[in-house]
Amino acid sequence: MTDARPLRLRFAPSPTGYLHVGGARTALFNWLLARRTGGQFLLRIEDTDKARSTDDSTRAIFEGLTWLGLDWDEEVVFQGANLERHRADAAKMLAAGAVYRCFCTTDELAARRAEAELRKEAFKYDRRCDRLPPAEVERRVAAGEPFVLRFRVPAGETTWHDLVHGQISFPNKDIEDFVILRSDATPIYNHAVVSDDIAMAVTLVMRGDDHISNTPKQILLYEALGAPLPQFAHLPMIHGTDGKKLSKRHGATAVGDYQHLGILPQAMVNFLALLGWSPGGEFEEVMTLDQLIHAFSEDGLLRKASVFDPKKLEWMNGQHLSQLPIAELEPRVTPALVAAGYTTAEHLATHHDWYRTLLDLLRVRSRLIDDIVRQAGPYFVDAITYDPEAVAKQWKEPAVVLPLLTATRETLAALPEWTPPVMEEALRHLAEAKGVGGGKIFQPLRVALTGLTVSPGIFDVMVLLGRERTLARIASAEDHLETLASA
RNA sequence: GGCCCCAUCGUCUAUCGGUUAGGACGGCACCCUUUCAAGGUGCAGAGACGGGUUCGAUUCCCGUUGGGGCUACCA
Known part of the structure; x- marks a missing residue:
């Protein structure tokens, strides 16, 4: 600009x-x-x-x-509150002769419109009321006959330079004498908009391009009201x-x-x-x-x-x-977590660092806030449920998995330090000793800890859960697997 | 029907006369890897059609086609 x-x-x-x-x-x-x-x-x-x-x-x-x-x-401007000005502006245009009274009823208009359509003709108001002798107009007004105010569209062409489209122009002959004030003296859209935009001193009208065909009418109104034209941009x-x-x-x-x-x-x-x-x-x-x-x-x-x-x-x-920034994300997730029944805002406040770590780990795997909530369960509930698919996939052979889980729990329990590098080293040694790949340890463990096949890195999960809960969950999983094996 | 607006990959877009028509989403493949994501790499994928103007058109002009909007005493 x-x-x-x-x-x-x-x-x-x-x-x-x-x-x-x-x-x-x-x-x-x-x-x-x-x-x-x-x-x-x-x-x-x-x-x-x-x-x-x-x-x-x-x-x-x-x-x-x-x-x-x-x-x-x-x-905030409420258009409905500006009724008096809308009427005053309409009166001003009537006095200036830009607008005339029309006594045609909606029924008559509808009939003529239908007729025109039957003849496959474009209907346009024929201006008959504009040709009424002044004396008759006076008489009918005095008699209390209802009327609307119509804008007398001048001959010529209406053009403007649209900020997004460049020049747009409409031949005025294609614009009919549109109503600006209803018979109940309330304004029609185009009139109210122009009256308000002038009053609000709007300098650029940016709106949807479904309003392009309203624009020439509005420009005519600005001119009739003697107001400076704003710029237009149709999106x-x-x-x-x-x-x-x-x-x-x-x-x-x-x-x-x-x-x-x-x-x-x-x-x-x-x-x-x-x-x-x-x-x-x-x-x-x-x-x-x-x-x-x-x-x-x-x-x-x-x-x-x-x-x-x-x-x-x-x-x-x-x-x-x-x-x-995690601080901005927090307040958007907390209500969702609380609404899901997982926790309370108080609990999260007292476990702030833990909560932030959790958010950091879950958000990478999420596209929606709901995705975060969906993954959060295992870190809040006391008793997790095992996803049948996870069980079928990772605990397929209880006889193999059970001893590995037991060994995993014992290994973890003996750890001097509860940190990812220490856990990883110990568990990889265990896998080697058992002659299996890391996945054979990590995957069943993930199910034991979260009930799911997907989660953040397993060591992060254990840190989040803490040593006690981790060991307890593995023990529970062992029980579960035993009943599974004996069944 | 009349008037007006619009037209590049499936989608969002870059290009302001000369490019192998670029990027992003989505898709596919691979890499990374304890899973899933994230991230990285690669592949497929476009100028609606017909005329002009020009040495040269995706780009400028016209037409066709297609899509959209408006056509109320709605907003």
Whole structure:
């Protein structure tokens, strides 16, 4: 932005559902640009559709943005609160002659539209009410006949330089005289948006490209209101894996869904940032919010719609999971561990170093926070359960495994020091003495200790468990194997 | 139907007229290795089609095709 004035951007969702990933991406780009340029990022809730707007949705939007780390400047604007100004602006345009009263009812309009469709013609309002003699208009208004306000689209062409698309223009003849104020004197979308954007002094309108065809109407409104035009930037859509517009059919589409799936907000933001935008040239894909702010520029905005790939999101999350400072990861995992019933926040607080070591070992093997929780069981529960598959694979021959486990336990019990190098040396000697490979010792031992075939390195597991629990678990496994052998 | 937008590997993308069209996810193989990950290496994989412009087009222009959006007294 070479413009000297600070950018004022806004995100203006309608509270008719959760915060969609597409909306989140739009919010993110606006926020990134505001933060990058030292401008403002404003939030406006477009709640003028009373039938569909809910407080729950409004709350979901706040929560979603907050979770992502996107903070907004100034007070949140609720569009519904600006009704008086919307009316005043409409009145201003009526007085200036840019707008006229239309007495056609919705039923009449619907009938004419249907008729046009029957003749395979494009329906466009025929402006008949604009041709009404002033005296008749006065008479009908006085008689209390309901009317809407329609914008008289002038002849010509409406053009703007879109920050992502370059020049876009619409012949005005293709734009019909659209309604700006309903018969109940409430504003229609395009009017409310323009009135509010002017009032909020928005200088750059960045939104989804599904709004491209609204733009010429809005530009006409700015001109009729005598307000300076903002810049426009239309972002490409985000589609589902099937190439269609992202919807509920594609599974999770709300940012809240991903939060509950165990996605980190920094990963979500990172992933979303790379959908429809690229720093250009060679670049490292895994970035922190801060790096994104510095790298972001409207120059890198892309035109093509992109497909939301959950697989790449998961990979991205895995990257952030292992790169995040452990102190930042902790508070995101703790609630999940507690919710799983494994432990309490207090216990984790009193075993802080141990907890951090555990997290460090598990996060390498995880893509989602849930993956960490899934692997954490053996380090918290008293009695582990043996996974049938693990037993079938590693304890297939109890007669062979049992004596090895016993020897392992005895070896470990005699260790002067409970550290990985000492354990490893002792156990490898044992394997050699028994004439078997290390795996014959380590694998059955892993099942004895965790009940599973997969875990962090076996020596790390033993350190985590501690000597006592390790030895007790091996003893339990020996018992189990004995009953297995005698059965 | 009308208007508008878009078009590089399956997906996200680099390329700003000249490249063996590069990287990432996913897939496959191998290495590392006590398992699983992580990591490393390698393989397969793309300019929708047709015309121009140009010495030379993925790149610029036009058309075709395909996809998307809008077409309400919704937002």
